[in-house]
Amino acid sequence: MDNFVFRNPTEILFGKGMIAEIASRVPTGGPVLFVYGGGSIKHNGVYDQVRAALKAHNLIEFGGIEPNPDYETCLKAVDVVKKARVQFVLAVGGGSVLDGSKFIAAAACFTEGNPWDILRTHGSNVAAALPLGTVLTLPATGSEANGFAVISRRATSEKLAFSSNHVFPVFSALDPQTTFSLPAKQVRNGIVDAFVHVTEQYITCQAAAPLQDRLSESVLQTLIEVGPQTLAAPKDYQARASLMWSATLALSALLGCGVPQDWTTHMIGHELTAFYGLDHAETLAIVLSGVWTHQLRRKREKLMQYGRRVWSVDTAESAIAKTEDFFHSLSMPTRLRDYGIAADDAVGKVRARFAERGATLGEHNDITPDAVAEILHSRA
C-alpha cells in the first residue's frame, strides 16, 4: 500500500424525501444559482421539490447544461454568477450538470487568466470556488461526492478533466425515487460508468492492499447484482438505492486510497466522445477490454483475482469475456463498428491527439500513442 491523503467532506443526504433536507443547508445570505440540464427535472417532480424546499431562497435559474457539459455554456453561467453576485451553486441533475456546476463554481473565482487553463492544468491552479450543493437524479459519475469534473469544448473537439478539493459538494441529496423515470439507456450507461470507475482503480498491478481490493470487488458485485434488477423493474426502490449508493462509492476517492490507478480507458474514451459524440459510458464499454487485453501480462494476476472473486472463473481471459458479456446483457455495445465508426479513422485521430500532447497513460505511465492505436484497433 502506498502513502495517501484521503478527505471527502461531502454530506450525503440519502433516501426517500431527502431533497427537503437541503432547505437548511443552502445559505440564505445571497443569490443561489440553480443549475440544471435539459429540463427532465420539470417532468419528474424534482424541480418542484427543489423549489418547495427553497421557497425562502433567492434562486436564479440556469438551465440547458448539455450531456458532456460545454465549456461555452458554462462560461455563460459564470457571467450570470458574477453579475448577480451569486453566493452558492446548486446543481440539480446528473453528472453532466454536476460537473458543469463544479466548473462554474471554480471559474467564477478564477482570477489567473483564461478559465480554460483550469482544464489545461487539470485543476492544479484552482485556489478557490463558490460553495456547491447537488441534488442527484442519475447514478453514474460519482460527481456528487468527489472533486472531479469533465468539461467538453465542442469548438475544438476537446474533453478534459480537472480535479480540486475546492469543488467537493458541501452536500448531495440522493433520493432513489428520482431515478424511477430514467430512460433505460441512461440507467445502462450509469451502471457501466460506475463499473469502469471501479476497475480503473482495481484492475492494475498487485499492490498489497487487500482491503481496497475487497472494497472494489464489493462495488462490482453489487452493480452486477442490482444493475439488471433496476433495468427489469424500474420502480424497485431497494435495487435503485443500492445502484445509487454503489455509483457514489465507485468514485468517492475511497477505493483508490494507496493503490495504483490506471484511467487509460477513460482517457481514450474521452477522445471518442470528443470526436464522435458517443455517450461517455459507450466509449468505456468499447475501450475497456482492449486495454485489459493489451496489458494482459501486467494485469493478469489482478484479472485472475477479479475473475475468481467476482465471476467464479479461473483465467484472466474468462474474466474479460465475462465483463463483455455483462455489458452485452445490459444492451451495451462494445465495438467501434456498432456505432459505424471505422477503426482506422478513430486510430488516426486519437493517436494524433495523444502524440500532440506527448501523453502516456496507465498505472505505469508508459502506454504510448502507438499502444493506444493498438488498443483501438483491437476494438474495430
Add this chain to the structure above:
Amino acid sequence: MDNFVFRNPTEILFGKGMIAEIASRVPTGGPVLFVYGGGSIKHNGVYDQVRAALKAHNLIEFGGIEPNPDYETCLKAVDVVKKARVQFVLAVGGGSVLDGSKFIAAAACFTEGNPWDILRTHGSNVAAALPLGTVLTLPATGSEANGFAVISRRATSEKLAFSSNHVFPVFSALDPQTTFSLPAKQVRNGIVDAFVHVTEQYITCQAAAPLQDRLSESVLQTLIEVGPQTLAAPKDYQARASLMWSATLALSALLGCGVPQDWTTHMIGHELTAFYGLDHAETLAIVLSGVWTHQLRRKREKLMQYGRRVWSVDTAESAIAKTEDFFHSLSMPTRLRDYGIAADDAVGKVRARFAERGATLGEHNDITPDAVAEILHSRA
C-alpha cells in the same frame, strides 16, 4: 435500505513519515494542547516526530490519559485548556487518548452545566468543540475518523459513550510504522475491537443493503487475513498498514449507512470494563457469541450469509464457532471464567445497571435486562 445522512470530514494522512504532514495543519494562532497517555510515545519515536513537526507551535503537554480515559483526568485537562486559552487539541496515542481528547475538546466549550451531562445525554447537547487533530499509534477503535468517544468514571463504575459531529478530527495521521512496537496483547485487542465494530453494524436482521453487507464482509475478511500476520511478523509493514486502514474503516460510519445496528455487545461489554476493569476488546470477545446465540432466530439469515461468505461454512452455528476459534487463535479468551469472574456476580451487577437505566438494547431495541442476564449467564 433506510434513509441516512453520512458525513465524515476527517482528512486521513496515511503512510510512512506522514506525521510530518501535520505541521501545516495545526494552526499556529494559539496554544495547542498536546495530549498523550502513559508515555509509550516517548520510547517509540512518535513524541520526537510530533515535536519535530511542530517546532513552530506553542505546545502545552498533557500526559497521563489512562486506558479507558477517566472523567476526572479529562476535567484536569479542561482546566488547563481554559486557563491557557488553548485553540487546538492534538491527541497522540491510541483510542483512549483520542476519546479523552474528544471529551476535553467538547467539555472545554460546554456551557450548559455539568460536563457529565455530555455523557448522560450521549452528546446530544454538544453545540461546539475545540478543533482536534490526531496522531494514531494503535489501530483499534476507529476514533481517528469518527465522532464517537467513550469515557469512564471510576468513582461510580460508569463507562458511557457520546457522539457529536463537532468532535470529528480535522485530520488524523496514521503511520503504520508507529505500530511495530506495540505489545502483542494490544494488537490482539485492536483486531477484536475492529472486528466487533463491523459485526455490530452487520450481524443484524436483513436490510436489503447488499453493498453495505459486502463492505462489512470486506473489512472482516481483511482483519482475518492480516491480523494473524501482524502478530506473527510485527514489522510487516504491509500487514500493519492493512490492519490500520481496516480498523479505521470499521468504525468510520460508512458501514452503518442505511442499515440497522445492534451494539448490544458493546453496551454489555462497557459494563464489564466498568465493574471488573477488563480491556474493552476482552469484554467484546466474551459477550459477542452470547448475543448471537441468544438472538439466533432473528440473526440466523445474516449469520448464515456471514458464514458462507467469510468462513465458507453453511450454518449460523458454525459461523459463531468459527468466530470464537478466530478469537482463540489470537490468544483472546472468550469466557468470564478466563478472568476469574463469577457469572452470577456479573449477571447481578450488569442486570441491575440496565434495569436502573430502564435501557433496552439491540437493533429491535427489545433486549431487556433479563435478556442481558441470560446472555451473560451463557458466557460463564
